[in-house]
Amino acid sequence: MDHRHRPDLGAAVPRRRAPAARRRRPGRRPASPRRPGRALSGSLILTSSTAGLVAFPHLRHYVAAKHGVTGPVRTLAPELAPHRIRVDSVHPTTVDTPMVQNPAVYELFGMPGASREEAAKGFLPVNALPVPWVEAVDISNAVLLLASDESRYVTGTTVQVDAGGTAPYRMPPEA
Numbered sequence: 001m002d003h004r005h006r007p008d009l010g011a012a013v014p015r016r017r018a019p020a021a022r023r024r025r026p027g028r029r030p031a032s033p034r035r036p037g038r039a040l041s042g043s044l045i046l047t048s049s050t051a052g053l054v055a056f057p058h059l060r061h062y063v064a065a066k067h068g069v070t071g072p073v074r075t076l077a078p079e080l081a082p083h084r085i086r087v088d089s090v091h092p093t094t095v096d097t098p099m100v101q102n103p104a105v106y107e108l109f110g111m112p113g114a115s116r117e118e119a120a121k122g123f124l125p126v127n128a129l130p131v132p133w134v135e136a137v138d139i140s141n142a143v144l145l146l147a148s149d150e151s152r153y154v155t156g157t158t159v160q161v162d163a164g165g166t167a168p169y170r171m172p173p174e175a
Helices: 060-083 103-108 116-126 136-147
Strands: 042-047 085-092 158-161
Touching: 042 060, 042 136, 060 085, 085 136, 136 158
Parallel strands: 042 085, 085 158
Antiparallel strands: none
């Protein structure tokens, strides 16, 4: 290339339209990718929250975002099933991570200035099982199960690792 002549990058370049056969039409999506000579298969696992299944007052932004994971799972599962690609989501309750273990969240749950031990007591009513939160390894184990061949016929599901937090009825705490 002759380096003395440089094209004027600011000049308008006419755009060519793709041939009609390749143009996207409204309402049509590109097909799932194909790999020549290989069978498609796999597992997509999206992480949401119990807030992706039920509503929580004063958290509409978080609830909306987490519900935004559930819809695509339910849509993608039947779309990708012919390619042997499974699509599921995991919905944890409160998890013992910095996202939960901080003063802002304690305050959000009505426990301003609480210590970790005080917060543990305050989080107990969130779950049906008598635990304030689950461990990160519990979520990892659910993801490993969904990714394994043990769940080869599981698709389109919402796996709740919620200690019973989304159960429709819970026994009142004993006095």
